[in-house]
Structures are given as C-alpha cells and as structure tokens.
Amino acid sequence: MPTPMRGDGHPSPAAISAVGLRKSYGDKTVLDGIDLRIPAGSVFALLGPNGAGKTTAVQILSTLSTADGGQAQVAGHDIATSPGGVRAAIGVTGQFSAVDGLITGEENMLLMADLHHLSKRSGRRVTAELLERFDLVDAARKPAQSYSGGMKRRLDIAMTLVGNPRIIFLDEPTTGLDPRSRHTMWQIIRELVSDGVTVFLTTQYLDEADELADRIAVLNDGRIAAEGTAEELKRLIPGGHIRLRFTDPSAYRSAAVALRETTRDDEALALRIPSDGSQRELRSLLDRLDSAGVEADELTVHTSDLDDVFFALTASTVPSRPAQSTQPTQSKEDVR
Ligand SMILES: Nc1ncnc2c1ncn2[C@@H]1O[C@H](COP(=O)(O)OP(=O)(O)OP(=O)(O)O)[C@@H](O)[C@H]1O
Numbered sequence: 001m002p003t004p005m006r007g008d009g010h011p012s013p014a015a016i017s018a019v020g021l022r023k024s025y026g027d028k029t030v031l032d033g034i035d036l037r038i039p040a041g042s043v044f045a046l047l048g049p050n051g052a053g054k055t056t057a058v059q060i061l062s063t064l065s066t067a068d069g070g071q072a073q074v075a076g077h078d079i080a081t082s083p084g085g086v087r088a089a090i091g092v093t094g095q096f097s098a099v100d101g102l103i104t105g106e107e108n109m110l111l112m113a114d115l116h117h118l119s120k121r122s123g124r125r126v127t128a129e130l131l132e133r134f135d136l137v138d139a140a141r142k143p144a145q146s147y148s149g150g151m152k153r154r155l156d157i158a159m160t161l162v163g164n165p166r167i168i169f170l171d172e173p174t175t176g177l178d179p180r181s182r183h184t185m186w187q188i189i190r191e192l193v194s195d196g197v198t199v200f201l202t203t204q205y206l207d208e209a210d211e212l213a214d215r216i217a218v219l220n221d222g223r224i225a226a227e228g229t230a231e232e233l234k235r236l237i238p239g240g241h242i243r244l245r246f247t248d249p250s251a252y253r254s255a256a257v258a259l260r261e262t263t264r265d266d267e268a269l270a271l272r273i274p275s276d277g278s279q280r281e282l283r284s285l286l287d288r289l290d291s292a293g294v295e296a297d298e299l300t301v302h303t304s305d306l307d308d309v310f311f312a313l314t315a316s317t318v319p320s321r322p323a324q325s326t327q328p329t330q331s332k333e334d335v336r
Pocket residue numbers: 025030048049050051052053054055056057204
C-alpha cells in the first residue's frame with residue numbers, strides 16, 4: 001500500500017493504524033487479521049456485506065470492545081494500553097446512537113457538554129453553534145423522539161462534535177435515510193473533513209463510499225479483500241466495455257467483421273467490445289469503424305463500478321447476485 005504524501009512530500013501522519021487485528025465470538029472468527037493505515041484528515045470507508053465485521057472493527061478501534069489479537073493506534077494512542085487517550089480524541093456515532101429521545105435536542109447537547117466538562121457558558125455557546133450548523137434550531141426545544149430519522153442523525157453527529165474530536169467513527173451514518181437526508185449527511189461529512197477531521201465510515205452503500213471516501217477497504221470473511229481508492233478498486237475488476245448498437249443488420253455484420261474481438265448479440269444487433277474506457281481505445285475503435293465505412297446508431301461506454309467490485313470480492317456471501325458473482329467480468333449494465 002503506497003504511503004500517502006502531504007503537499008510537502010512528507011508522509012501524512014496516520015490517524016488510525018492497525019496491524020493484525022483479530023476478534024472472535026465463540027468459534028466464529030469475525031476479524032482475521034486486519035491491517036489499516038488511515039492518514040489524518042482523510043475519509044476511509046469500510047465496506048462489507050451484513051455481518052462482515054464492520055461494526056466490530058469500529059467498536060474495537062473506538063475501545064468499546066477489545067481485540068483478541070493485533071495492535072492499533074488511534075490518534076497516537078494504543079487502544080489496549082491507552083483507551084482513555086483514544087476516547088478523548090474520538091467521536092463515535094451510528095448504530096449505537098447516544099440520543100435520548102425523552103429530552104429535547106438542546107438538552108441532549110447540553111448533557112453532552114456537561115460530560116465533556118465544559119463550563120455552563122461554553123456549553124450553551126457550543127450547543128447554539130452546533131444546533132445552528134446542523135439546522136436544528138427550530139426543533140431544539142422539542143423532544144428528540146419527535147425528530148425524523150435525518151434530524152436524529154444530525155443531532156447525533158452534533159452531539160459527537162461537542163467534544164471537538166479529531167477522529168470520527170460513523171457506523172452506517174445514512175442507513176434508512178431518504179435521498180435528501182443522505183445528501184445532507186454527505187455534505188456534513190465533507191465539511192468535517194475540510195475542517196481537518198479524519199472520518200472512519202462504515203457503509204453498505206457503494207455510492208456513498210464512492211462519493212466520500214479517499215480510500216475504501218472491502219471486508220469479507222474477516223479479511224480486507226481489497227483496499228484502495230475507488231478508481232483503484234474499479235480497475236481490479238475487469239468489466240469495462242463499449243457497446244455498439246445498430247439498426248441496419250448489414251452494418252451490424254460489417255462492424256462485427258471489422259472489429260473481430262467482440263461479443264455479438266444478433267437479436268439486439270449489438271456488439272460488445274472489451275475496453276478500459278480510455279480515449280485511446282475509443283479512438284482506435286472509431287477509426288476501425290470508419291475504415292470499414294460503418295456507423296453505429298448508438299455507442300455507450302461502460303466502466304466497472306464499485307457494485308461490480310463489491311459483488312466480485314464478496315461473491316461467496318452474496319448468492320442473490322449470481323450473474324455477477326459467477327461472472328465478475330460482466331458489467332452492471334448488462335445484468336440489470
Ligand atoms: N457481541 C457479540 N456476540 C456474538 N456475536 C457477535 C457479537 N457482535 C457481533 N457478533 C457477530 O459478529 C459478526 C460481525 O458482526 P458486525 O456487527 O461487526 O457486522 P457488520 O459488518 O457491522 O454487519 P451489519 O452490516 O449487518 O451491521 C456477525 O456474525 C455477528 O453476529
């Protein structure tokens with residue numbers, strides 16, 4: 001794994017690093033040796049199917065649970081020997097929300113300020129700022145149980161920020177949210193990162209990882225099956241192709257002869273040519289069509305997406321997508 005560099009050429013310090021993290025419940029191995037290096041100020045997404053161990057990883061790194069083996073440092077503190085140091089530097093939100101539904105949003109915030117030993121005055125100031133920032137001013141005096149899912153998530157993050165953490169763990173932050181609330185949450189996450197916060201995100205939404213994460217790891221069978229930028233992961237899985245569709249059968253046949261390495265669909269009069277989607281490949285294809293004197297009626301470029309990566313890497317645990325789990329070279333557009 002290349003070490004990310006800062007603008008000044010020095011490696012970025014790791015906000016979170018782990019070597020050989022292991023965890024079992026009974027005879028079930030959930031994490032089977034996980035290595036991580038997450039540079040400060042970046043967004044890292046841990047992807048994986050249900051039960052892959054994402055929450056377990058978050059719980060261990062945030063010291064809510066202990067590892068059976070391996071080592072990890074969070075904000076420079078060892079999770080085993082300095083859990084208090086870790087806790088002081090991090091915020092955790094997600095499946096185990098801290099929001100108390102019986103009291104108001106504002107009271108939840110003030111309670112959090114108390115827990116962080118802020119003075120009454122600073123507590124009120126920080127609460128007012130965060131309620132404003134997360135668009136919760138109108139709802140501030142209402143019981144949190146009356147909030148929508150999106151409002152509760154925003155309150156949860158606002159509460160986490162009271163302690164001004166430099167590292168935030170977000171366990172499935174947008175699960176169950178409607179598209180608008182998801183986008184609001186993405187915006188909030190981007191703003192956190194632009195303030196220099198490191199975000200460790202777990203998600204089952206590939207588009208979320210694609211949108212937000214600097215680096216993505218796919219967790220499967222207790223191990224990191226692949227790790228990299230979204231683009232690097234997409235390149236791991238072949239499946240990109242160009243599709244040409246014709247209305248004139250003789251043009252279709254001439255193109256098939258001229259292009260040779262194609263998969264034919266005689267019924268749809270469509271040809272599929274493997275391609276990395278680069279300009280060079282596209283130009284060469286168009287040149288060959290020109291030389292043969294044929295013109296396609298429709299040309300589409302299909303690149304692999306994170307769905308393809310996810311299904312290919314976690315194939316054994318996703319029986320409901322046989323077209324992709326058994327043929328990882330087939331791209332998403334062809335099976336939907
Ligand atoms: N406290 C526990 N005791 C026993 N088994 C557990 C415990 N916590 C988690 N597990 C098991 O560990 C495995 C991983 O669970 P975990 O919640 O970490 O997965 P996940 O990737 O977060 O899944 P999801 O996407 O469904 O939230 C699951 O099989 C789960 O049943």
